[in-house]
Amino acid sequence: MAEPPPSSSSSRRRLKIGIIGFGPFGQFLSKTILKHGHTITATSRTDHSHLASDLGISFHRDMNGFVEADNDVILISTSIVSLSDVVSSMPFHSLKRAATLFVDVLSVKEYPKEFLLQVLPPESDLLCTHPMFGPESGRDGWNGLNFMYEKVRVRDHAVCSSFLGIFKDEGCKMLEMSCEEHDKLAARSQFLTHAVGRTLSEMKIESTSIDTKNFQSLVKLKESTTKDSFDLFCGLFVHNKYAREELKNLEVAFQNVKRKLLDGMSKKLDLSVSNH
Numbered sequence: 001m002a003e004p005p006p007s008s009s010s011s012r013r014r015l016k017i018g019i020i021g022f023g024p025f026g027q028f029l030s031k032t033i034l035k036h037g038h039t040i041t042a043t044s045r046t047d048h049s050h051l052a053s054d055l056g057i058s059f060h061r062d063m064n065g066f067v068e069a070d071n072d073v074i075l076i077s078t079s080i081v082s083l084s085d086v087v088s089s090m091p092f093h094s095l096k097r098a099a100t101l102f103v104d105v106l107s108v109k110e111y112p113k114e115f116l117l118q119v120l121p122p123e124s125d126l127l128c129t130h131p132m133f134g135p136e137s138g139r140d141g142w143n144g145l146n147f148m149y150e151k152v153r154v155r156d157h158a159v160c161s162s163f164l165g166i167f168k169d170e171g172c173k174m175l176e177m178s179c180e181e182h183d184k185l186a187a188r189s190q191f192l193t194h195a196v197g198r199t200l201s202e203m204k205i206e207s208t209s210i211d212t213k214n215f216q217s218l219v220k221l222k223e224s225t226t227k228d229s230f231d232l233f234c235g236l237f238v239h240n241k242y243a244r245e246e247l248k249n250l251e252v253a254f255q256n257v258k259r260k261l262l263d264g265m266s267k268k269l270d271l272s273v274s275n276h
């Protein structure tokens with residue numbers, strides 16, 4: 001199907017969206033998706049049916065019921081580390097429409113792209129995305145926040161454009177780039193941020209009565225990164241090949257800083273000995 005010109009918000013199709021993985025991020029996304037007039041069904045490992053029903057979302061305890069629902073889009077919001085188990089347990093033969101658009105929102109991109117291309121039915125479309133914000137940073141709206149995506153295999157452009165329209169209309173900065181490019185950049189930015197935040201958490205840093213602004217930033221970084229699950233942090237490392245190099249860079253940089261300090265200290269000691 002040829003790619004049509006971008007649709008305006010009023011001409012966009014109302015979509016039936018199935019969310020698989022109704023954890024913190026799936027729930028967070030669903031609130032805004034509903035505002036745009038789309039309908040949602042959800043499934044998850046844990047029973048979130050009460051929470052879902054409060055939001056007006058039908059929740060399926062079993063995967064069969066979820067897959068059999070007539071979804072235009074299946075949005076995958078499981079943890080990075082559980083992706084393969086969860087998706088492998090999906091009975092694709094029960095899909096109502098073979099040409100479903102699968103969308104993933106995992107915080108790493110090459111891994112789901114390669115895995116989903118292997119296991120999804122060939123008739124289905126695939127859009128890999130990373131909304132680069134979460135329940136904390138996107139609490140007061142998504143205006144100006146980054147939304148990365150790659151149209152990996154898209155034939156039904158109307159459905160894809162309606163889905164992307166949710167983020168566009170919220171004012172996100174829409175960044176079309178390859179999954180590989182994303183992972184290179186995200187290792188330097190997102191993984192590094194989380195690694196430093198988790199390190200500060202290991203040090204148990206807390207506010208003091210004489211905090212500087214910079215120290216308050218460190219405490220905030222510790223708090224925001226540890227609000228995300230350890231699974232998420234682990235996934236950023238295990239499933240982004242560029243993260244290993246960043247961890248090494250961090251270790252080397254720390255050793256360099258330490259060496260410079262110790263060199264400075266021994267020079268000072270040498271001076272004080274020669275002055276006596």
Ligand code: NAP
Nearest residue numbers: 021022023024025044045046078079080082106107134229
């Ligand atoms: P998460 O810890 O990365 O994932 C939680 C979700 O994974 C829950 O739905 C959970 O199911 C499911 N899950 C975990 N282990 C499972 C297993 N063994 N079998 C089946 N399901 C399992 O936390 P999250 O913040 O909700 O993130 C969800 C996805 O969004 C991740 O891929 C993450 O990288 C991405 N993302 C998150 C953010 C963010 O700010 N949090 C931003 C952008 C993208 P139950 O809840 O039912 O147990």
